[in-house]
Amino acid sequence: MGTNSVKGPSERSKRVALCVAVGLAGLLVAALTCACGELPLPGRGPKPTAAAPIATAALVPARWTRLNLYDGTINMLLVDDASPAHTLYAGTDGGIFKSSDHGVTWIACNEGVDDRLVRSLALDPTTPNRLYAGSWDGHVHVSGDGGKTWLDRSGGLSPYEVRALAVDSYHPNRLYAGLTRGVFTTTNGGQQWFPAGDFTGTLQCLVMNPEEPNVLYVGTAEDGIYKSIDDGATWFRLSSGPGKVSALTMVPRNPGTLYAISEGKVYRTENGGLLWIYVDSYRDPAVARCLAVNPKDAREVYVGLQDGLYKSSDARLTWARSDTGLAPADVRVLVVDPIDTRTVYACRDTRLYVSTNAGATWQWRSSIQGDTAASIQAIQNDPKHGDVFYASASSGGLYKTTDAGLHWKHVGEDLPLSSITAIAVEPIHTETVYLGSEQGFVFRSADGGQTWLPAGGVTESAISSLVVDPQRPQRLYVGTSDRGVFRSEDAGTHWSHQGGDIGANVQRITIDPQGPQSQVYALTNKGVFRSQDGGESWSQYLSPVADMAVAVKGASAPIVLGQTGSSTITGLGMSESVTVVPGARIAAGAELRALTASPAVPQTVFVLVDRQGVSRSTDLGVTWTPLGSGLEGRTLRALALSPDDPDLILVGTDRGVYCYSPAGP
Numbered sequence: 002m003g004t005n006s007v008k009g010p011s012e013r014s015k016r017v018a019l020c021v022a023v024g025l026a027g028l029l030v031a032a033l034t035c036a037c038g039e040l041p042l043p044g045r046g047p048k049p050t051a052a053a054p055i056a057t058a059a060l061v062p063a064r065w066t067r068l069n070l071y072d073g074t075i076n077m078l079l080v081d082d083a084s085p086a087h088t089l090y091a092g093t094d095g096g097i098f099k100s101s102d103h104g105v106t107w108i109a110c111n112e113g114v115d116d117r118l119v120r121s122l123a124l125d126p127t128t129p130n131r132l133y134a135g136s137w138d139g140h141v142h143v144s145g146d147g148g149k150t151w152l153d154r155s156g157g158l159s160p161y162e163v164r165a166l167a168v169d170s171y172h173p174n175r176l177y178a179g180l181t182r183g184v185f186t187t188t189n190g191g192q193q194w195f196p197a198g199d200f201t202g203t204l205q206c207l208v209m210n211p212e213e214p215n216v217l218y219v220g221t222a223e224d225g226i227y228k229s230i231d232d233g234a235t236w237f238r239l240s241s242g243p244g245k246v247s248a249l250t251m252v253p254r255n256p257g258t259l260y261a262i263s264e265g266k267v268y269r270t271e272n273g274g275l276l277w278i279y280v281d282s283y284r285d286p287a288v289a290r291c292l293a294v295n296p297k298d299a300r301e302v303y304v305g306l307q308d309g310l311y312k313s314s315d316a317r318l319t320w321a322r323s324d325t326g327l328a329p330a331d332v333r334v335l336v337v338d339p340i341d342t343r344t345v346y347a348c349r350d351t352r353l354y355v356s357t358n359a360g361a362t363w364q365w366r367s368s369i370q371g372d373t374a375a376s377i378q379a380i381q382n383d384p385k386h387g388d389v390f391y392a393s394a395s396s397g398g399l400y401k402t403t404d405a406g407l408h409w410k411h412v413g414e415d416l417p418l419s420s421i422t423a424i425a426v427e428p429i430h431t432e433t434v435y436l437g438s439e440q441g442f443v444f445r446s447a448d449g450g451q452t453w454l455p456a457g458g459v460t461e462s463a464i465s466s467l468v469v470d471p472q473r474p475q476r477l478y479v480g481t482s483d484r485g486v487f488r489s490e491d492a493g494t495h496w497s498h499q500g501g502d503i504g505a506n507v508q509r510i511t512i513d514p515q516g517p518q519s520q521v522y523a524l525t526n527k528g529v530f531r532s533q534d535g536g537e538s539w540s541q542y543l544s545p546v547a548d549m550a551v552a553v554k555g556a557s558a559p560i561v562l563g564q565t566g567s568s569t570i571t572g573l574g575m576s577e578s579v580t581v582v583p584g585a586r587i588a589a590g591a592e593l594r595a596l597t598a599s600p601a602v603p604q605t606v607f608v609l610v611d612r613q614g615v616s617r618s619t620d621l622g623v624t625w626t627p628l629g630s631g632l633e634g635r636t637l638r639a640l641a642l643s644p645d646d647p648d649l650i651l652v653g654t655d656r657g658v659y660c661y662s663p664a665g666p
Contacts, residue, residue: 082338136162302317382641
């Protein structure tokens with residue numbers, strides 16, 4: 002990972018090749034020959050042979066390629082035993098997928114689902130093709146056509162991860178949703194949800210007794226197992242149960258028998274939780290991840306481990322390795338087909354394995370490619386590390402890449418809200434990252450996004466801009482959509498309103514890092530305002546402009562972008578700021594946004610031309626050059642540049658993150 006030098010052509014070519022390999026998702030060979038004329042990018046095609054002279058290679062045009070933001074990790078697998086083909090549904094970090102051929106092929110089923118981080122699924126036992134999906138952002142969706150289309154049914158739910166769903170066996174309009182912060186119930190199919198009774202601890206799992214749907218169990222991360230016998234209205238702790246529970250499994254046809262996994266070990270009760278015993282008799286040091294029971298023969302039990310799988314065929318008296326063709330594999334999901342119980346499914350990250358002989362042998366069957374069509378809210382680069390970027394997806398959390406977009410990791414597990422509208426990275430200690438949400442809250446991470454804590458509430462208004470003062474890292478500024486500017490002097494813990502009547506709708510805040518005192522600029526619905534005393538007082542600086550950016554490399558003045566179709570900018574700042582007026586090769590009337598100065602190349606600025614693409618100017622707006630094809634028709638929302646690679650550019654759109662690939666031979 003480079004930090005202070007421009008990468009050489011060979012390294013850039015390697016990364017570009019990998020970028021397209023990910024973006025095209027295995028379709029590169031077809032793309033080289035398709036009728037639409039998409040040509041291979043530099044470094045991405047096969048090496049020339051003796052029959053293919055290098056001298057005749059065609060010039061490859063610049064273009065944009067969509068990246069795989071979601072990895073498709075399988076979180077939940079359902080078998081619809083009512084369907085003739087035993088249809089499979091998978092809830093993944095990449096959406097909902099459906100297979101009608103026992104997992105050989107998958108189709109995405111996400112129409113109407115905003116959050117692609119699907120953590121739970123449930124089938125209606127009485128109505129064919131009706132199923133429910135719970136997501137990371139606290140939403141529940143319902144489908145009445147086997148997953149083709151979905152409707153949001155989240156009224157009354159809290160914005161926390163929906164880790165489990167259960168449908169009442171006798172009254173299917175009654176559902177239970179297990180969120181990390183409690184259980185909710187509905188009696189009208191999700192039209193309106195209400196909180197159930199209270200218990201302590203972070204909910205990890207929930208199961209319902211199908212024969213007595215009023216009986217529920219939840220496992221918590223800190224406080225053991227709770228049970229309710231009145232539809233969740235009240236809960237009591239099972240004092241004999243294990244403490245830190247990650248999974249609960251109820252034995253079909255014998256609901257008094259449950260298994261629990263606690264700190265990687267397996268426990269069992271046969272009397273509804275009154276007494277639990279340790280049944281980890283296979284004595285494997287590996288951590289237990291999941292468990293499944295044969296619904297027709299409760300003596301058959303499968304335990305998925307960190308490095309494979311064990312099976313018992315004699316009611317847990319003896320255990321044997323049962324993972325030929327599977328190990329070593331970190332098995333996270335196990336499902337036994339309820340009709341053909343010799344068929345067992347095991348999931349490891351994005352991969353599905355199948356055994357057709359009750360676990361004796363396993364075969365890899367398919368992998369799920371996560372849906373990349375996420376609506377992006379914000380993108381931010383790391384000021385020191387050129388391959389590190391953060392991206393937030395609308396109703397889908399925060400993601401981080403450390404390899405220029407080739408792979409992304411969801412780093413928002415500790416965030417209670419997913420609508421992240423602004424991202425800021427501290428310029429000096431770049432492991433410190435701040436987020437602003439649509440609900441007016443700020444969150445802080447001190448370890449590069451691994452863990453998060455609430456920094457403090459700003460106001461009940463969407464945060465549109467968030468910046469860190471480079472000279473005083475404890476000082477933050479926030480711009481909101483209808484409440485003006487706020488400042489914090491203690492890393493976001495406390496906030497005060499700043500700015501007076503400079504305009505309620507703040508579109509951008511920038512800080513001039515030069516000089517003994519940081520100058521702050523705010524672009525609002527009334528124009529550009531400047532503060533020279535940390536936001537205590539403001540003065541009119543420029544008339545309304547389209548956008549504003551941080552200073553050009555080596556200069557101390559802000560850059561402002563004039564409105565399209567207008568050549569007049571007025572104000573006291575005309576003699577100080579660098580004015581960029583839309584010029585040649587930008588269509589008249591085009592909506593311009595996200596003006597950004599290159600941190601690596603002086604005099605170079607970029608602008609998003611909505612539904613057209615990205616244009617670059619190397620002479621501060623005198624002339625403009627469009628950068629490749631591939632973004633036509635897209636709503637462009639955010640742009641981020643690498644501080645040490647001038648060709649590493651990421652753009653957030655209404656349909657995912659795109660990476661720039663420059664022209665080359």
